[in-house]
Amino acid sequence: MAAFFAVILLVIVLIHYYLFKRLVLDTTRPGWARRVGTVIAAGLTLLVPATLIGVRAGHVRWLAWPGYLWIALMFYLLITLLVLEVPRLLVRLTRLRRGRAGDGAEVTPTGDAADLALQPAGAVPAGTSGETPGATGDSPTRDSPTRDSAAATDATGATGAATDTPGGVDRRLVLARGAAIFAGLTAASVTGYGIRTATSAPRIDRVRIPIAKLPRSMDGTRLAVVSDIHLGPLTGIGHAQRITRVINSVDADVVCVVGDLVDGTVAELGRLAEPLRGIESRRGAYFVTGNHEYYSGFEPWIDEVTELGMRPLRNARVEIDGLDLAGVNDLGGDQFGDPADFGRALGDRDRSRPVVLMAHQPLAAKDAAPYGVDLQVSGHTHGGQMAPFNLLVKLQQPVVSGFGRVDGVPVYVTNGAGFWGPPVRVGAPPQVTVVELRVA
Known part of the structure; x- marks a missing residue:
């Protein structure tokens, strides 16, 4: 029996950690909001076993309403978030395939880059003074390829997908908050409907x-x-x-x-x-x-x-x-x-x-x-x-x-x-x- 209760407790903890990850860690930056969310998540984790054990034993029946309502909300939050894992996984797989395709692509030199590739090491291209553009303070007539590459890397990240919106907001944070709001509204709506049904004739x-x-x-x-x-x-x-x-x-x-x-x-x-x-x-x-x-x-x-x-x-x-x-x-x-x-x-x-x-x-x-x-x-x-x-x-x-x-x-x-x-x-x-x- 002790082993059974230990398994149940472990399941409760794992469920709450998953909810904490999706609803708190993924939706907040380090700061007071995350600290408040952490405290609430810890309290709700303790509320479930206290309700299941204490209410049944008749010791803390005042926990019945908040405890059992949270269990219902927890259940439907878990279901909704698990369903949302499907599109999340599909997006990750798509990005992974694009990343692999990009790593395997061959770049064919064209234009000036092709001419440079055919010249001996140390040779100075025809029509140049031998000076590095910008070395004497003159403005280059064309952007440096190295500078272009760095700019592209900054804009797209390692996976080639932008992490920031034009306004500077982390796109992943926006998506995580949207998913959390959707899950919360869905769970609350289903639970509210369920309360009305259960307490009716x-x-x-x-x-x-x-x-x-x-x-x-x-x-x-x-x-x-x-x-x-x-x-x-x-x-x-x-x-x-x-x-x-x-x-x-x-x-x-x-x-x-x-x-x-x-x-x-x-x-x-x-x-x-x-x-x-x-x-x-x-x-x-x-x-x-x-x-x-x-x-x-x-x-x-x-x-x-x-x-x-x-x-x-x-x-x-x-x-x-x-x-x-x-x-x-x-x-x-x-x-x-x-x-x-x-x-x-x-x-x-x-x-x-x-x-x-x-x-x-x-x-x-x-x-x-x-x-x-x-x-x-x-x-x-x-x-x-x-x-x-x-x-x-x-x-x-x-x-x-x-x-x-x-x-x-x-x-x-x-x-x-x-x-x-x-x-x-x-x-x-x-x-x-x-x-x-x-x-x-």
């Missing part, structure tokens, strides 16, 4: 899924699937109120809350969860643990969820008018002595009835496959939350958002109704998913 995502063994009496049954509410230091009581209103607006038969309800203890966040008591459904609301419940004290939260009117399915199932609804503990519960037990939840059931499995992580479908699960509903991924981070999530979870199959098991993954870490969602809006079960 969840959108309703509707999907119809056929199940071959579904009784006709259950045809059209609506499951309201909600995940990753993440009540925490950045959410007020309005967060749960908005989500409850959206759930109730879909007129669901069954509500499935598939984990990551909280990021803190019952003592800290119990009052923020109170609006969930108002969730309405025809056949009940059910809950399974996510990995964050185990970071927050899962046993008190199991009691609290029950008191709020939701029924925890802890490696268990219920029968609802010919449909089995099962739930397993999160895969991460094994580290806390509360593992997922698929055999207990699914092993002795009547397989002539269809079963819908609530499991926080899509990856759980690999363990559920031998039990003939007809549909698994999950969350955990947040849909990637901040694109293009979704590309990395795909490396760990078989389905990031929407419908997919895992070892033959149909799996539907909702984006989640909240956010974790930065209060930012880009490319993955918050959702409450309505799964309508249909007879195949």
